[in-house]
Amino acid sequence: MTNRGMRTLGWLLGRYMRPYWPKVALLIGVSYTATLLAGLLPVLMAPILDLALGRGVQAAPPAGLGGLSLNNLGATFFHAVGIERVASPFKGVVVLCLLYVAVGWLKAGVDFASYILTLWIRTRAGAAMQRDLFQHLLGLSMGFFTRQRTGELVSRLETDTRSTTTGLETIAGTVLTAPLLIAFYGYLLVRTSPLLVIAAVGAALLHWGVTSAIRNPIHRFAASQLEIFAELATRFQEAFLSIRVVKSLGAEAFEFKRLARLLDESLRRHLRFGAYKHAEDPARAAVNVFVEAAILSLAAWELLAGRLAVSTFFLFLYVGRAVIAQLGLLGNAYTQMQTILAASTRVEQLFAQQPRVRDGAETINGFRDRLALLDVTFDYDDEPVLDRVSFEIVRGEIVALVGPSGSGKSTLADLLLRFYDPRSGTVTIDGRDLRTLRQDSYRRLFGVVPQEALLMNASIRDNIAYGREHVTDAAIEQAARIANAHEFISELADGYATVVGDRGVRLSGGQRQRVAIARAIVAQPPILLLDEATSALDSESERLVQQAIDRVITGRTSVVIAHRLSTVMHADRIVVLHRGRVEAIGRHAELMAASPTYQQLCRLQFAEAEALGRY
Structure with a gap:
């Protein structure tokens, strides 16, 4: 002893x-x-x-x-x-x-x-x-x-x-x-x-x-x-x-x-x-x-x-x-x-465990101007991921992050949500360093749709309202309609009271994704972050989810990690990442002329689309 x-x-x-x-x-x-x-x-x-x-x-x-x-x-x-x-x-x-x-x-x-x-x-x-x-x-x-x-x-x-x-x-x-x-x-x-x-x-x-x-x-x-x-x-x-x-x-x-x-x-x-x-x-x-x-x-x-x-x-x-x-x-x-x-x-x-990302003393209640990354460098246990990344997301813009697998897109999303702090450089919102802000108040500015839509073992209503105690049933239904989810929910025997099972296993992948979109927008956050939300879906589910995405990002500040050109082409700006660095920033036409990585991504998608068309 x-x-x-x-x-x-x-x-x-x-x-x-x-x-x-x-x-x-x-x-x-x-x-x-x-x-x-x-x-x-x-x-x-x-x-x-x-x-x-x-x-x-x-x-x-x-x-x-x-x-x-x-x-x-x-x-x-x-x-x-x-x-x-x-x-x-x-x-x-x-x-x-x-x-x-x-x-x-x-x-x-x-x-x-x-x-x-x-x-x-x-x-x-x-x-x-x-x-x-x-x-x-x-x-x-x-x-x-x-x-x-x-x-x-x-x-x-x-x-x-x-x-x-x-x-x-x-x-x-x-x-x-x-x-x-x-x-x-x-x-x-x-x-x-x-x-x-x-x-x-x-x-x-x-x-x-x-x-x-x-x-x-x-x-x-x-x-x-x-x-x-x-x-x-x-x-x-x-x-x-x-x-x-x-x-x-x-x-x-x-x-x-x-x-x-x-x-x-x-x-x-x-x-x-x-x-x-x-x-x-x-x-x-x-x-x-x-x-x-x-x-x-x-x-x-x-x-x-x-x-x-x-x-x-x-x-x-x-x-x-x-x-x-x-x-x-x-x-x-x-x-x-x-x-x-x-x-x-x-x-x-x-x-005794202490958080590496520590709360700041200030709260934030709204988003007025822009998010900015300035010379951001990041690594996972000495494995470099991002190297001196800089770009801005102006209020009201749709910004797409594209790049090959492993280029750092999801890591950038994690930094924007302040799941991690950069090793060097700064991430700011309206000119305020994220490290000075309380994490909970900052993250409530975001609605997030992850690549894998994880749902709680609860009703669809509770999943859409998760973390938002004062959301009304009318707001829940409105969010579901925008997310293309209301129709399939209404067809379920228990409707919005349907329990989805562990991690949403009782719903299809497309249904889970649409419920996740409804959850992201139900509180009307000023910023949306979508991390390849249509990946791993069949064509019909992808079409419904893509329709929902196009609807929810219109007129709203949105950061979209995308691999489908339909979303990318309508973005106000596209940030092309390659090996952890920003290769180019611009619109679709500009990048087709200036970015080899973007050109390669587009060629691969067109080739895939043509191959699917033959079948």
Whole structure:
């Protein structure tokens, strides 16, 4: 258990328990109440044994705690409650037994109240941790998500946060209370017979030995197990999200084999973790049996030597077993903390991630003049993509970005949306550097239609209105009409209430694209960005989507990453990219004369059109 790991766990629990500090204080109070009741049980057992074994009420013990021991614990109880003589020992035993049962039942009730209170705090703290971690992850830059596996992030959000908050039960239920009982019981044992304490000290050392032997492997194997759980979550998610690819390639057996190998590894790690974790129980049981036998032997030696009364002998065994049980619980808690520390470390690692694209302090509410890129250079992990790119997009213009695959068109779109910041150069809107603006207010100026239209597993209405809480049904329908989507939506059995499935799988590619166009324009953003929105569509779907695009970009500032000449030819300006640089800027006729890359793109499209015409 490293200091850093404890600081991490303390920071997380402190941060998320703080809003509930009155409840946490109450929980600690309830836990100590249960501890006090547990401490009362041997205090009640002592007079029961004194009466049952014929000792009766002994002489008054020395004043104060300094003279308290198991030899006079019963007498201390009697004199504390003002009893000097018991006429009927059996009735006294019955009354004390009833009191013993009452204290035991009360302790059980307090323990249950402690559990409910812990559950109340833990579930709320866990939900708050998940909420904050989710919000933190959403605020990270796009580059973070390109490096991460979605399934692993989901696993950390769910499994690791839940495992971290279980630390509250361990701390409040055992770590804070067991040492008090061990100290109280130990004091009574020491005051009774220093010789007998040798066995109790031996028990503590043996339990510490068990804990020391397994704590580091358990921490390591717990982290390994959490990692394989994340890997499994990733594999399941990828297989189901890519089910069309899996089935179309007949790859079910391949996926099953991959999963089988992963499950075998998961089984191996789980068994290894379980073997170490649960080897603790028989190890501690063996320690307890050995120590109990030692206590029994030493107590019998003291009894036979006349240094212990019979009642004290039985009470010593009772308290000895109690202190051994508390030592075992404390050791178990220490071992359990290794799993909690492994989970909290993984959670803290995500919280420690910082966005590479940081928010500015200013907000922006509209678009008045122009977007501009000035000497923009960009690379992905030292792989150059754009080199000193400069051009402007004036308000009201339609600007097309064209170029061969890999020329940097989609990267330019990401820079315009400020998913990334350029390595050098600036991107401005109305003369304001994007790095000075809040990202959310800036991006709300855009309506975006990506190359792959991803829809949520929700209704068509909810997908069109996504992120725009106050959009009316009339605005949703108007956007769908403009996007050529209203007709096919109306033909569906549930209309706009139709649930589209994961990623919109229940709709065709053209239908998804038209819903995505409606989503982009429903809030009437001043700027549209369309990233090859007609790629990978059949001819009829492409025609409908292209009609929708032509309709929505008319009279609106639009940036179109296009590979179809029908869109490009109507653009106010065309930016030709080649190997990450701007080769030429102009209209169609100008570029046919000035840009070799543009000429080549046009020749390829005309050749494709002629080939299709022959069929």
